[in-house]
Amino acid sequence: MKIYQMRRQQQLPISLEEAWTLFSDPGKLPDITPSWMQFTVTSQPKGNIYPGMITTYHLRPLLGIRLTWVTEITQVQDQVYFVDEQRFGPYRFWHHEHHFKAIEGGVEIIDIVNYAMPVGVIGQAVHQVNVGRKLHDVFDYRYQTLKQKFGVMRHV
Template sequence: MRPKRLEFTSIVPRSLEETWDFFSRPENLEKLTPEDVSFNILSPVQGVKMYEGMIIQYRVSPFPGFSTDWVTEITQIKHHHHFIDDQRVGPFALWHHQHFFQSLGPNRTEMKDILHYAAPLGPLGTLADLIFVNRQVRGIFEAREAAIKRLFPE
């Protein structure tokens, strides 16, 4: 399967510093991920800020009756500007996720995600992407948008 590119933009009604502080802590991922994905962080991340080279292990259930391990590495960080996570082991043939942050004022931050991903299994993965993978990935980001509104009310 050829990699797909998805882009999502969120406005967080908080300062760049507060927004960065929240999103640069891996422990907060569980607060942003929909419950139906059964996303559990297995690595000891409580109270730890991410750093380049950080390996984070998760257990996810992308659909009922199926669970898999997922390992990502934080490959790049530019403080208050961006960070990148890449899948090392997991359900995708490719997962390259860029997170960008830009201040829009004292209490307004734009967060932009650019995701390149590819489903595994060649032509079968292409079919799976058409049937459900793309929709599910988009759904995760839509649920995250709702979580941002809940966690950061205006």
């Protein structure tokens, strides 16, 4: 099984608390996901994020085929990091770390995604021609959406 890794970093001129509230609420995820994914939250998570929280989604990531994605929050350190892992869905393996750190004038957000494709060599080929690029497109969209909504960090 080939495991891929993607790292993303963004600094935003918002508080740590505001960033944590945005990212730790699964209901807000469709707002920062491209419309072509047709991403919808199908469960109704209540309250604060916690280890063991299960969230379900529908999405159409490839050729308009609707998929169900089930994730579990496996680790949480309030306003520092949380980890979501796929329990059922399009990947053979999905482990997504979300890290938050207060910095001068805002917050730094770091995502580390480790993932593997299903169906062996065929999945690796699909990753090369489509999935890898689309995953980067999703995070590029998120970056631009957050930049438009909150602005950019002003360095002194």
